[in-house]
Amino acid sequence: MRSRPVLTILHRLAILAYIVFALFPLFWLLKVSVTPNDLLYSEGVRMWPSRTTFDHYAFVIAHSAFPTFFKNSLIVAGSTAITVTVLASLAGYALSRFQFRAKYWIVALMLVTQMFPLVMLVAPIFKMLSPLGLTNSLTGLVIVYTAFNVPFATFLMQSFFDGIPKDLEEAAMIDGATQFVAFRQIILPLTLPGIAATLGFVFTAAWSELLFALMLISGNDASTFPVGLLTFVSKFSVDFGQMMAAGVLALIPACLFFLLIQRYLVQGLTAGAVKG
Template identity: 40%
Template sequence: MRAAAFESPGARKRRRSWDEVPRWQIYLPLSIYLVFTLIPFYWILLFSLRPAGSTSLVPWPMTFDHFEKVWTERAFGTYFQNSVLVGVVTLLMTTLVALAGGYALARFNFKVKRAFMLALLCSQFVPGALLLVPLFEIFAELQMINSLGSVIIAETVFQLPLSMILISNFIKNVPYSLEEAAWVDGCNRFTAFRIIVLPLLRPGLIAVGSFAFVHSWNHFLFALMFLNNQEKQTIPVGLNTLMGADSVDLGALAAGGIIAAVPVVIVFAFIQKWLITGFSAGAVKG
């Protein structure tokens, strides 16, 4: 009742018009969209669970032979561990560096700030394929070819510009007066940032970190270019090895796709609330 009392006439009018819409006009388009979205996932699940050579549209009798094959014979257990390591370390490095750079962009003024922001934005127009040759030369000089560190560094550098811009926008939404009040109480800048600003940035940090993890988990080019040893390869490269020149093992490929998709689905299932909050409401509540 209290919220309705302060509701503007325009908002009340829009709410009434929305309430008057028949429910079937809402649920029918959403159901059609959901069906078209889930069909590819069901098709992958079907090929991964039904026996080889079967043409049934229902995964029965159900078999897990394809999962066992890709996990043991095709070394997907090793690929999975490498992908987890690359994804987690990239998440941490991207978030920490973007947090420091974003704070500098949001709170300090310097002469080349606008030019620096423009350079960050323009870097997003550069395809990752154009970076392969110079990065390969750099990592070759550093003797980091065939090392997971090269992929981690490349992924971090590739994702930092956008992450830094997003974090700076979140920090700008935190009132500067909160930090000033902490300084008056005797806190230095770092302590004020840790106590006042950092807790309010949780939705933004989760949003940036989740996209850093998912991008590094799914990225194919850097892992293909910098990793030659099978024991160092990641899941996207492992999926590519399942496709031969003359034939494709659809069951094994589908099982590998399920293995690659499950961690991402789990991550988004747990952080969806923070993710939506981070991109819609910003970093400040109340």
């Protein structure tokens, strides 16, 4: 197809507009986090302060509970991501490779869990976990987040397994391997991009979850980052520099994970779309 220069320029401008729109709020977060307090109000709408400082970061790291929140969130999001990926690989493999009677019902069940409002479960889950001693505990959060993320992760893993030819396991099984061995030693290594994408998806989701963390966690010791930051905001709502420094810190792990997996995103979804 020929492309005319005017169209090309319009195309690039539109792309640029999207980039600016996507990045500006994050840029502003960064900007305020490095603005010294005395310049915060006098240089309010300047694009970059005349002096920068890392004092806000130093304060947040040394004198606040944010390192604890950060650690809690890492534990919760990391454990959730790993557990979900293991469970979803197994279930996704079953859905991809076996024809069995309950398959239709399992798919229907998982689809239903994607449709109903999770906020419905806030009260009952609190009631169920509290006698088990799982409120105000990171384990409780990991269990809840794992269950919430398994259905979507299963479908994602299934679409990756569907993209791998069946002949590979069949060859291994003719050579005497059981299906589970074939799955573990041949299929799983081939699905590494899918595993990375699933880990990234679930990590980001668990890192960001707010409502259940607010409901289930009440003390600082077990607070995840969202809960900690929100408490901080409602208590010390004037110290914008510190809040935004904490915000930038909360952004780092999620963005790192995203950059690692983003090139698999469209690819993985394309595989699913071609099939459906």
